[in-house]
Amino acid sequence: MENIKSKLIGWIGTGVMGKSMCKHLLKSGHKLFVYNRTTSKTDDLVQLGAKFLEPKEIGKTCDIVFMMLGYPKDVEEIAFNSEYGLIHHMKPGSYLIDHTTSSPDLAEKIFNAAKERNISSWDAPVSGGDIGARDGKLVVMVGGPNEGFEDAKSIMQTYSSKISLMGTAGKGQHTKMTNQIILSSNMVGVCEGLLYAYKAGLNQTAVIELLGGGAASSFSLNNLGPRILRRDFEPGFYVEHFVKDMDIALSESDKMGLNLQGLKLVRSLYQIMIDDNLGKKGTQGLYLALEKLNGINC
16 A cells, blocks of 8 residues: 555544544544544544544545454444445455454454455454553554555554564454453452552552562553552453453353363453443452452452
8 A cells, every 4th residue: 555644544443542542643644534432532533633434434435444442243333234334335455454352253254354345454453551552552463464564554553562463364363362361360460469468568569669670570560550559440441341352262262172260260250340330440450359359448
């Protein structure tokens, strides 16, 4: 795709992370068209120069279209709806890039349908949460064709620190499942460790500052640990979306004949938050579930 900088970009889904990613594109001088079901979530982007369009018009107008949605059902609807689905309206030669964490099977379905219409498609879930999106340091794991990838990558570099093509369609989603499996178990360790430090009478802030520079260091400890201590459980990434991801990972594991007991345990712990109507809180809210299990009321 020649003169990539001059191409019109469409973005569907301007939530916690998507909005920050769009801001990076606008600051880089890209012409951006945006859509969100809650129109008000696009207001500040429109003030910065973006133009609001419905999905059908985004498909007809734009050369490169991104999706950053909540659930696989949302992706399938935006991609395939008979009235406004992108697959039916995007131009031959255009690019469709899905940043949603979704199912590998759906990624393959989109790729195959797009290919029939001469549309290049990549599944490209991201890691880094609200902080990574805000700072332009997301990690992007991509599945799809080699042809055109460098052009697509040049756009994604606007808000990312690392982008890798992991294989054919669906492999980006499989890589994200690997990420979520690792992250979920790490989150248990961070929350249980901080809870242990609390019960042992340690200064939890001092614990994070010390251990955050050693072998126990992790993104979750260093970035979400301080939020926990401030009792800040607002989302950088929604619990309900994390649970969705774990369910996809468990389903894929079953297909592979894998029995991932750690993942099943974490999923059951997060169910406590779902049952308490805390699905809109951040993943660091697991600390609340562990407090409840241990009868601690801070």
